Amino acid sequence: MEKREKLYEGKAKVLYKTDSDNLLVAYFKDDTTAFDGAKKEVLEDKGVINCAISTVIFEYLEKHGIKTHFVERLSPREMLVKKCEIIPVEVVVRNVAAGSFSRRYGVPEGTPLKEPLVEYFYKNDELHDPMVCPNHVYLFGWATREELGQMTKIALEVNELLKKFFDEIDIQLVDFKLEFGRCNGEIILADEITPDSCRLWDKSSGEVLDKDRFRKDMGKVVESYKEVYRRIMDRYEKV
Ligand code: C5P
Incomplete structure (x- = not known):
């Protein structure tokens, strides 16, 4: 290659x-x-x-x-x-209130949600990634009903897998964002899954280990990402 x-x-x-x-x-x-x-x-x-x-x-x-x-x-x-054709819809899954959800609905950060919540955003920086509902996705032709259904199902499956993945290393998966693409007629997960695209809190201390450290000028951004990676390697390297 x-x-x-x-x-x-x-x-x-x-x-x-x-x-x-x-x-x-x-x-x-x-x-x-x-x-x-x-x-x-x-x-x-x-x-x-x-x-x-x-x-x-x-x-x-x-x-x-x-x-x-x-x-x-x-x-x-x-x-x-x-190579895939990226669908311009960011799919966010939330387990705990934080970020734009807390601001939008006046729910204090850290409030557990009684079930995982899936939200959709139009991927467009100029418009500041506005939140959309499924009808917008169909109306604008970003994805079909079937495709959005598949994206939602995969997003919830990923949530269950990643909640467990992070729980094993004493990290709470608060929320995360996924992007999907079309590849040979199939919907596949694309982009990245990193502390840039997830909220990750230390389970014991509540310490923030993700991009909020950068957004909120908390310092030690890369150090926190390295801590996440260190725990992942300690637990999963030999698996
Ligand atoms: O800002 P908000 O609370 O909507 O973000 C939800 C989750 O999606 C966070 O984990 C955030 O890091 C991620 N996100 C992202 N890229 C965006 C918007 C949100 O990775 N453009």
Whole structure:
């Protein structure tokens, strides 16, 4: 496999073409953004840690029957992925109130939700990723009813798997965001699963181990991501 020219550059990753029509290289940058790119910093090593964490998580999900775009980790910052057509709908699953849910509905951060909640957002920085309901998704043609149904089902399955995955390393999975793509007529999980895209709280102390440390200027961002990775490796390296 040969890496070719840049196809697309996002806020945290660059996608490169390869000599195969079906495969891309995803390069994880150190760039860290929040508030639709309004806040931006380069955090040394973040890309390496996120590539490593996302690799372990995609492998874990694949092992448990979830289809993803992940093929293999090529280098510290690079992952080989299946080329897919990204659906512009971010699927958020929440177990505990936090972030935009707490602000929108006036529910204090940390309040457990009585069942997992799935929310949909239109992936569009200029519009600040507005929350949408399924009818918007169908009306705008972003996904069919069947596709959104599959995305929702997979998102809830991923939630059950990841709740257990993190619980084993004393971390509470508060919420996370998934992106999906179409690949050979199938819906597969795409993008990344990292502390940039999840809220992860230490179960004992409540310490925040995710991107909220960056959003809220709490410091020790990469150190916290490294702590998540250290716990993952201690528990899952030999599995
Ligand atoms: O901001 P909000 O509370 O809606 O975020 C819910 C979850 O989705 C958080 O874990 C956040 O990190 C993630 N998210 C993301 N990318 C976005 C919006 C939210 O990874 N564009």
